[in-house]
Amino acid sequence: MRALYTRAELVEGARQAIVAGSKSFRAASRLFDRETRERAWLLYWWCRHCDDACDGQTMGFGSGPKSPVAGLREKTLLAAAGQRVGEGPFDALGMLLRERPIPVSMLEDHLAGFALDERGWxxxxxxxxxxxxxxxxxxxxxxxxxxxxxxxxxxxxxxxxxxxxxxxxxxxxxxxxxxxxxxxxxxxxxxxxxxxxxxxxxxxxxxxxxxxxxxxxxxxxxxxxxxxxxxxxxxxxxxxxxxxxxxxxxxxxxxxxxxxxxxxxxxxxxxxxxxxxxxxxxxxxx
Incomplete structure (x- = not known):
């Protein structure tokens, strides 16, 4: 397990993820104040990681092994419970949840969309x-x-x-x-x-x-x-x-x-x- 991430490290990891993953969202996020922008990046990193993991991609490209939604959900709930996961996207989510009151039900709703894809719905x-x-x-x-x-x-x-x-x-x-x-x-x-x-x-x-x-x-x-x-x-x-x-x-x-x-x-x-x-x-x- 990776050593504890600092907030600055998580924000930088999230910034790199959005630079690689979404030009449009990155452009819009520049208009936020710094605090909101960093929190938006933290959320994006978790969302992007879950999307890529379910598709077996990296930043929306390539192909490789897919991760089951159940595993992503387990790590997400650990982060929501305030536990360290040791993976940047999930620890970024945990950091965000300590700063903003996002209900766990919303995290579950988002993962439910990936579960639909997993079932071939x-x-x-x-x-x-x-x-x-x-x-x-x-x-x-x-x-x-x-x-x-x-x-x-x-x-x-x-x-x-x-x-x-x-x-x-x-x-x-x-x-x-x-x-x-x-x-x-x-x-x-x-x-x-x-x-x-x-x-x-x-x-x-x-x-x-x-x-x-x-x-x-x-x-x-x-x-x-x-x-x-x-x-x-x-x-x-x-x-x-x-x-x-x-x-x-x-x-x-x-x-x-x-x-x-x-x-x-x-x-x-x-x-x-x-x-x-x-x-x-x-x-x-x-």
Whole structure:
């Protein structure tokens, strides 16, 4: 077991994880105050590690042995109980939980999404799709809201935070339709596929439906932004624009959307900053 990590070491490990794993989230996290930014990185490291371990990947790439969700859950509960695990992502989570009151039930909800993948689960209805998106991303939005200072008892704001995470995941599903299909994964509801010949193939009609749902969840998520501190409002609104742009670009490109991975360049990300600042200020005045 590795010697006890210091907080500085955990924050640095988490920073390195987000640099390697998510350009979009890293860009948005720069808008947080230092304390919130570091806590967001700690949460990201645990989430990223669990995701990679279940897929047998490193930062979303490559292939290798997969870790069972039961083992991840055991280590997660140890960290939640205040015990040292000796692995950076779990000790980072333990550090975060000592600083912010994230309910263990939310950690369990997130791991439940990986368990669905482990069982080879596929959605049958739109409600199934939404439930999956809640587990893998919506509950992360709830945890991030608590990291930003929202009370775990503020159900209304947490529900809006969950909507934001669901919107992000729907954009990811739209962007990765071909990649998922080639890997034997399908997150498209069977009820949709029945309309298209019952084949989980890349299809612009599927992307259009997904992007329409992104827009609906984004609109709902915006109503909770006012409860956040100003810098957190700016960061969330910037992230909303970045991930929303990914989904809309997929919808705009149609069948050409999967010729290459859709990304949002640094210049466009910076371009989202000014409208996010303006919207955050208007929301505060309101």
């Amino acid at each position: 596929r959605p049958q209805t739109e409600e199934d799709l939404d439930r999956y998106c809640y587990h893998v991303a919506g509950v992360v939005g709830c945890m991030m809201a608590i990291v930003m200072g929202i009370s775990p008892d503020d159900r209304e704001t947490l529900e809006r935070a969950a909507d934001l995470g669901i919107a992000f995941q729907l954009s990811n599903i739209a962007r990765d339709l071909r990649e998922d299909s080639e890997a034997g994964r399908c997150y498209v509801p069977a009820s949709w596929l029945a309309d298209l010949g019952n084949h989980c193939t890349v299809h612009s009609a599927i992307a259009t439906r997904l992007v329409d749902r992104v827009a609906a969840y984004e609109a709902s998520a915006r109503s909770g932004v006012a409860q956040l501190p100003f810098r957190s409002r700016v960061a969330v609104l910037a992230a909303l624009r970045i991930y929303g742009a990914i989904g809309r670009e997929v919808g705009r490109l149609g069948d050409q959307a999967w010729d290459r991975r859709v990304t949002i360049g640094k210049a466009r990300k910076l371009g989202f900053l000014l409208p996010s600042l303006a919207e955050a200020a208007r929301t505060r005045r309101a």
